[in-house]
Amino acid sequence: MSSIATQLGQSYSDHPLRLTFLKWQCRVRQLNMREADGRPDDAIMPAVHLDGADEPLGHIITVMNKSPGYSVTPELEHMARKTHDPAQRRDAALKFLSASYYQKAAEFSDILTATFPPGSDGAATIRRAKSCRLVFEAYAQRFDLSCKVWKLAQHNLLYQATMAHNRLFNPALPPDTIVLGFEPDWSASSSDAPR
Template structure:
């Protein structure tokens, strides 16, 4: 499954999607429990063109529950409840380290990334429309061809991304932009590098 020329159909594509989301949930739970919420390498994919040109060495991406309204409301409440950034951070880590990432099947496969105003990368990615996100951690490498789109502020996934980021960064400026990455699982691949040796 390591070749970019392999096309996965039906169950095989669904299995890869399921495996990736399970892996992401595990990485994120570990980051919350062991790294105080700091994103690990596997949460910061490299971004390339389909031809392999690097567009970014790494962007932090989020995963979202399919039904994210309750989570968004909770994140927003926690942000507005206290002006103490340390207390806010600790509450966020406690919540996300508990059962939040326990059930990977509750998560959508849409990934998002937040960028500050004036950052040039979002326009560059949108101009390409299709990019490859390469995730790597613990000898496992996923390559996900994705369609890129910008989310409107009114979008539920925009709001979820925004309030999640506010939990960890109280100084988010006005005018942030949020991009969504929708994987094409039929052309995605995984490499377990231990198996290759």
């Protein structure tokens, strides 16, 4: 991995679309935690489009992580260790994530992440492409993000934050789960009303 952004968990673009997207994601994710018990919907499950393909490869569930300076990974890991009861873990996660977690968009990395099972053909296909478009379409908003794709190493802060978040909802995640990072190129991305 050569991008300093993926190493630090944050790009440093001041493009106006960046903050617009992060604010929208914070709003829809908090709503999802409060009203849908954290079940993924179209607002956090973009279609993945690879160059040259007529149809999307499929949809992925993305995680939006705090930037390293605002990381709550230790708190998420503590919640997971506190109980072996999946229902109690989920309840603690929903309570934590629906409170003030998503209140400040500026505290979040704009590098989205997604987990894939070990040996995933989909992850391998996306990774080989090295870039893709993530198309989010929900709640009368459409964001088309042109992204560089990274396979994150287990020591990467975003890998650790993603695994800590997802273990609260899926305690059976294998230790060799693949985590891909999607780093938007804001100048090549767009937003408009749904088509």
